Amino acid sequence: MTPHPQNQSCPQGQSYPQRQSYPQRDVFLVTNSVNELGGVTSWSHQMARLFTGRGHRVHVIGITTPVVAQELGDLPYPTTTLYDGQPPRPGRARDASMREQAARLTALFRSARPGGVVIVAQVWAMEWVGLADTTGLTVIGMSHEAFETCRKSSRFRRVLRHYRDVDRMLALTREDADLWIGRGLNNASFMPNPLPFMPEVPSPRTEKAVVSVGRLSDEKGVDMLLDAWAEVTTRHPDWTLRIYGSGEDEEILRKQCTALGLDDSVAWMGRTDDVPGALRAGSVFVQSSRGEGFPLVLLEAMATAVPCAAFDCAPGVREIIRDGEDGLLATPGNTGELARKLNLLMADKQLRDRMGETARANIQRYTTDEIVRRWEELFAFLDR
Known part of the structure; x- marks a missing residue:
């Protein structure tokens, strides 16, 4: 050496x-x-x-x-x-x-x-x-x-x-x-x-779907996402949360979903080999992790022109997302704040479109x- x-x-x-x-x-x-x-x-x-x-x-x-x-x-x-x-x-x-x-x-x-x-x-x-x-x-x-x-x-x-x-x-x-x-x-x-990929065709952001992609484990914070979604779905009953992934916490998370009365608005999608397709079919991406490094799925979502709402849980997250410009960040663990960030994106198509297109342009630095x-x-x- x-x-x-x-x-x-x-x-x-x-x-x-x-x-x-x-x-x-x-x-x-x-x-x-x-x-x-x-x-x-x-x-x-x-x-x-x-x-x-x-x-x-x-x-x-x-x-x-x-x-x-x-x-x-x-x-x-x-x-x-x-x-x-x-x-x-x-x-x-x-x-x-x-x-x-x-x-x-x-x-x-x-x-x-x-x-x-x-x-x-x-x-x-x-x-x-x-x-x-x-x-x-x-x-x-x-x-x-x-x-x-x-x-x-x-x-x-x-x-x-x-x-x-x-x-x-x-x-x-x-x-x-x-x-x-x-x-x-x-x-x-x-x-x-x-950047794992740069899709030629971005998301049209027309489906009323919020997408989450990640392992169903404690670190990924899907339990906190469900708590946040319980606040969001009452304002947006026509939207669906699509959760992609599998893992050791799946059974307990499904029970939490049922206990919160969210079964009609949450779709458990399982593992996917087509992450670009999953992202393209959504209009908002959400990441609720307790900890991250430099999350590839955020890069992938932004490359697909899908605006992101995420917990600001690591330097890598705020390095990727420029808060208020190409996505929205919430205080780690604050599910009420994450719900408010999701609500902003879900309620305002012009905001979604502007942030999504800005995200696709900004992420090319990687x-x-x-x-x-x-x-x-x-x-x-x-x-x-």
Whole structure:
């Protein structure tokens, strides 16, 4: 790993060298699992495809095999999973197995051409990468969640420990990067997620439907969304809340829905493989999460020209939504305020149309070309 600068403007992502073209590199993307369900997996394969499309040689590496896996189809790059299942429990067997698997990583890394890069998307995976020989490679560690969310979890101390000496530690926003720097990670910078898609045909915003997309879990706050909807639906009995997703809280959420008398105005849509279609069929998008990183579904909704109402639960949310311009933000956990924001959008078609079209224009700052360019500029800077 190369030394990182301590006091330069580059860690804030504003002064990397401008180049017309960049060398093709070997890029290793290391995550907890190659094919588990979740946003980090989606991000890793999106970036792998983007890097491959730019001529880089990509290898996606996972530590474990998930209990519930997603089908990835044919991939234009190789993947490797270190464990057929889970690693041993902590102890001597675990330590021995980690050294053995780290040796496999070392063998893979040694195949890299000069200028190779290892991007570790989750800090747990860094425990294996840290045991491998990364001599001659640039190592970048990432946190795909807000600083405050991480601070409340066991991952916080791991980030401070395992990312302290990498060439660059990347958060999702400038605000989060500054917070990590305040905790002593002077190598911290930020890199937003790229826009997953830019649909040619936006939503016409004609259906009286509010859309929610996300896992039915405590973090996503669907229970709070139902409480907010109970206030909204009395004013708009002809509107429907469509909830897309599945998860461990589905049964209790359905019971809450019934207890609130919302069964006639809430549609449980289940998981969908057609997020663009789900968003296009709505006129408003709502996100009620207790915590987020840099939520892709907000990017997707705005790209589809659907105005969003969301809890301002993380820097990534207020980085994406410009409150009052292309969407509306509510105080985290304040269901009454979220209900009022939804009511504003549902009651005023001109407001919906104006914010939806503005959102579609503003969100292009996260296009894939722009984000890949920023990655390649970072690679070039860290070569110096």
